[in-house]
Amino acid sequence: MRDAFHDDLDSIRLMLVEMGLMVGRSMALATKALLEADLPLAEQVISEDAHIDNVQHELDAKTLTLLARQQPVAGDLRSLVTSLRMSADLERMGDLINHIAKVARMRYPAKAVPIELIETVREMGKVAEQIIAKATSVIESHNLEEAMQLEKDDDEMDKLHRKLFLTLLDDSWSHGIEVAIDMTLLGRYYERCADHAVSVARRVYFLVTGEYASELS
Amino acid sequence: MRDAFHDDLDSIRLMLVEMGLMVGRSMALATKALLEADLPLAEQVISEDAHIDNVQHELDAKTLTLLARQQPVAGDLRSLVTSLRMSADLERMGDLINHIAKVARMRYPAKAVPIELIETVREMGKVAEQIIAKATSVIESHNLEEAMQLEKDDDEMDKLHRKLFLTLLDDSWSHGIEVAIDMTLLGRYYERCADHAVSVARRVYFLVTGEYASELS
Numbered sequence: 130m131r132d133a134f135h136d137d138l139d140s141i142r143l144m145l146v147e148m149g150l151m152v153g154r155s156m157a158l159a160t161k162a163l164l165e166a167d168l169p170l171a172e173q174v175i176s177e178d179a180h181i182d183n184v185q186h187e188l189d190a191k192t193l194t195l196l197a198r199q200q201p202v203a204g205d206l207r208s209l210v211t212s213l214r215m216s217a218d219l220e221r222m223g224d225l226i227n228h229i230a231k232v233a234r235m236r237y238p239a240k241a242v243p244i245e246l247i248e249t250v251r252e253m254g255k256v257a258e259q260i261i262a263k264a265t266s267v268i269e270s271h272n273l274e275e276a277m278q279l280e281k282d283d284d285e286m287d288k289l290h291r292k293l294f295l296t297l298l299d300d301s302w303s304h305g306i307e308v309a310i311d312m313t314l315l316g317r318y319y320e321r322c323a324d325h326a327v328s329v330a331r332r333v334y335f336l337v338t339g340e341y342a343s344e345l346s
Numbered sequence: 347m348r349d350a351f352h353d354d355l356d357s358i359r360l361m362l363v364e365m366g367l368m369v370g371r372s373m374a375l376a377t378k379a380l381l382e383a384d385l386p387l388a389e390q391v392i393s394e395d396a397h398i399d400n401v402q403h404e405l406d407a408k409t410l411t412l413l414a415r416q417q418p419v420a421g422d423l424r425s426l427v428t429s430l431r432m433s434a435d436l437e438r439m440g441d442l443i444n445h446i447a448k449v450a451r452m453r454y455p456a457k458a459v460p461i462e463l464i465e466t467v468r469e470m471g472k473v474a475e476q477i478i479a480k481a482t483s484v485i486e487s488h489n490l491e492e493a494m495q496l497e498k499d500d501d502e503m504d505k506l507h508r509k510l511f512l513t514l515l516d517d518s519w520s521h522g523i524e525v526a527i528d529m530t531l532l533g534r535y536y537e538r539c540a541d542h543a544v545s546v547a548r549r550v551y552f553l554v555t556g557e558y559a560s561e562l563s
Contacts, residue, residue, distance in 0.1 A: 186558070193427065200417040210410065213427065217434070297523055306514055306526045313530040341403070 134199050137191070141212050142268065144188045148219040149265030149329075151181050152226065156261055156322065159229040160254030163315070164247060166233065166240040174230035181223035185216045192216075204339075211336040215268065218325040218332070222261070225318045225325075232311055241311050243304045246296055253289045253319040256282060257326075264326040267333050276330040276342075286323040290316050351416050354408070358429050359485065361405045365436040366482030366546075368398050372443045373478055373539065377471030380450040380532070381464060383457040391447035398440035402433045409433075421556075428553040432485065435542040435549070439478070442535045442542075449528055458528050460521045463513055470506045470536040473499060474543075481543040484550050493547040493559075503540040507533050 155174050162170035192212050195201070201209060232241050242250050260282045267276045293316045296302065297309050334342035372391050379387035409429050412418070418426060449458050459467050477499045484493045510533045513519065514526050551559035 193423070196413070196427070197419050197423050200419075202414050206410070206414050210413070210427075210430065213430070214434070217431070294527065297527060302523060306519060306523065309523045309526055310511065310514060310530045313527045314534065317531065317534065 134195070134201070134205070137195055137199075138205065138208055141188060141192060141195070141209070144184060144191070145212060145215055145219070145268045146265055148181060148184050148188070148216065149261060149268055151177070151184065152219055152222045153258055153261040153265060155181070155223060155226045155230075156254065156258050159226045159233070160251065160257075162230055163233040163241055164251060164254075166237055168234060168237045171230040171233040171237070175227055175234070178223045178227040182220060185220040188216050189213060204336075207336055207339060211332045215329050215332050218329050222322050222325045225322045228318050229315060232315055236311070241308075241315070243308055243312075246293065246312060249289055249293050249296065250315065250319075253286065253293070253316070256286050256289065257319050257322050260286070260323050260326040264329040267330050271333055271337050273334060273337060276333050279327045279330040283323050283327045286320055290320045351412070351418070351422070354412055354416075355422065355425055358405060358409060358412070358426070361401060361408070362429060362432055362436070362485045363482055365398060365401050365405070365433065366478060366485055368394070368401065369436055369439045369443065370475055370478040370482060372398070372440060372447075373471065373474050376443045376446040376450070377468065377474075379447055380458055381468060381471075383450065383454055385451060385454045388447040388450040388454070392444055392451070395440050395444040399437060402437040405433050406430060421553075424553055424556060428549045432546050432549050435546050439539050439542045442539045445535050446532060449532055453528070458525075458532070460525055460529075463510065463529060466506055466510050466513065467532065467536075470503065470510070470533070473503050473506065474536050474539050477503070477540045477543040481546040484547050488550055488554050490551060490554060493550050496544045496547040500540050500544045503537055507537045 155177055158170055159174045161167060162174060192209050196206075196209050199205070235241075260279055263275060263279055263282065266272075267279070293312060297312055302309070331342040334340075372394055375387055376391045378384060379391060409426050413423075413426050416422070452458075477496055480492060480496055480499065483489075484496070510529060514529055519526070548559040551557070
């Protein structure tokens with residue numbers, strides 16, 4: 130039989146999963162808004178970031194209350210501290226996705242991404258969605274094997290990021306400096322978003338084992 | 347008379363101050379390495395990042411131990427949780443400074459920053475140093491008035507960041523895409539570093555008042 134405290138821990142975990150799902154959905158919509166120059170969709174992503182922030186505040190308040198009232202030790206303490214860190218990662222992922230949507234909005238009605246980079250950005254978006262979905266699943270399952278897999282997906286993101294730079298640096302690049310700046314920043318937003326998802330998985334590793342997953346890096 | 351627990355809290359605060367000083371020093375050296383294409387200095391900054399990471403791990407381990415053993419409530423609990431968050435900000439600032447040094451190393455023996463941006467980057471470095479120094483002082487003093495000042499310094503950083511983009515986008519820009527990419531990323535590293543310093547100051551606000559400093563933003 131579970132006590133009230135462990136029910137509370139479960140509900141915190143559920144809120145983290147909810148944040149992960151919100152972030153994943155935003156990532157999908159932001160990439161679509163960016164590639165299709167869809168202004169209403171970009172606006173939707175931008176306004177949904179406030180919801181993600183709200184869930185984080187609620188979650189952190191709940192976590193702090195439990196820390197204060199329950200005085201947890203060992204695994205339970207680790208679980209609460211890790212929740213604070215994961216919620217910070219997820220909140221930051223929301224910010225980065227928000228930045229992606231803002232590039233789409235800034236360039237509207239033009240498309241921010243030139244034709245030769247559409248496929249790369251689409252792939253970056255897809256890999257980011259996958260990593261976020263896996264990180265969310267790891268929050269729910271605490272499955273360490275699944276947590277390790279995220280590093281591989283992150284390698285895929287790094288490859289795409291390099292490919293993006295090679296396209297910008299190719300002699301055939303004809304879109305000038307402004308588009309190159311946009312693409313440099315967009316590449317960074319996708320890559321950092323994936324990094325934070327990997328960081329979520331590492332925190333689950335710490336939560337379960339009590340050790341830092343530095344050997345995963 | 348202080349008890350052992352409050353001595354421990356003081357020593358955590360001192361470690362955060364130490365991290366702030368390390369980060370400030372690294373920022374000064376990284377900017378110098380970047381502007382002067384000084385490879386040994388860039389290498390020094392890159393290797394010092396590991397020290398910053400070590401202090402963070404030590405600090406977080408100590409904080410977690412205190413959370414577990416002392417079962418603090420109210421202000422003391424807030425102090426420990428905030429320490430974890432500030433150490434994460436400071437560690438991330440170290441990473442960003444590390445990225446700056448790596449750009450210097452990658453372009454050596456050439457200078458990464460073209461002549462018309464030297465002054466802007468020098469200013470960004472100076473403002474970043476000031477913000478880091480103030481954030482470090484706020485960690486030590488818990489002075490809320492001082493904490494508020496950081497927002498103004500951050501406005502200065504944002505102005506410099508915009509100036510950098512205007513230079514890149516000017517018709518007279520003659521350094522091509524690669525330098526524009528470097529400068530876009532460098533601008534982002536300086537700006538994010540300042541953001542994290544502001545975030546440290548906001549956390550002190552939360553620590554002292556128990557409220558989020560959203561009205562500072």
